Amino acid sequence: MSRELFGIVWGMLLSSSRSEGKLLMSRQEELRGIAIALRRGSPYFSDGWNINMLQAFIRDDGCCVYCGKELLKKFGPSFEACGDHLLPKSLYPDLAENVDNLVPACIECNRMKHNYDASEGKGMEIVITERVRRGLIRKSREVIRRKKIEEGRVFQSGKAAFRRAVAQYRQY
Ligand SMILES: [Zn+2]
Numbered sequence: 001m002s003r004e005l006f007g008i009v010w011g012m013l014l015s016s017s018r019s020e021g022k023l024l025m026s027r028q029e030e031l032r033g034i035a036i037a038l039r040r041g042s043p044y045f046s047d048g049w050n051i052n053m054l055q056a057f058i059r060d061d062g063c064c065v066y067c068g069k070e071l072l073k074k075f076g077p078s079f080e081a082c083g084d085h086l087l088p089k090s091l092y093p094d095l096a097e098n099v100d101n102l103v104p105a106c107i108e109c110n111r112m113k114h115n116y117d118a119s120e121g122k123g124m125e126i127v128i129t130e131r132v133r134r135g136l137i138r139k140s141r142e143v144i145r146r147k148k149i150e151e152g153r154v155f156q157s158g159k160a161a162f163r164r165a166v167a168q169y170r171q172y
Helices: 003-041 051-059 107-113 130-171
Strands: 081-085 102-106
Touching (some): 003 051, 051 081, 051 102, 102 107
């Protein structure tokens, strides 16, 4: 490669990596800036909200990524919103604070999903891009849906058993 050509290629490489870096930084920094401002501006978010989780909450529009429930819809006795680790913290502790691995979820979906690993053991090999994230959410959503049906059946049989037991007790 000639000296001139090398100079041109090197210049191109430098400018492309610079602009990509800048683009990536600005998006993340913007989200972080909003999260910090929100935490400072609202007593609700100032306490107990990890700044990474708050960024995920803003990114996903404050809705459970699994069932779509709006997490700030109403005030209830229990804390509706929780931070879920898309790839479980117990299996991937290194991803515990990664914003891309954090998603807002409702208590019910969070409990149903539990330790399900949508990456099937490949969590440390994959890069969680937006497309990958969507895919992991879709798989988890399906698992949660099936589990809700399964637990619903168990609940219904428990309810019937309880009624039978009460009826029998009353016969004595
Ligand atoms: Zn949900």
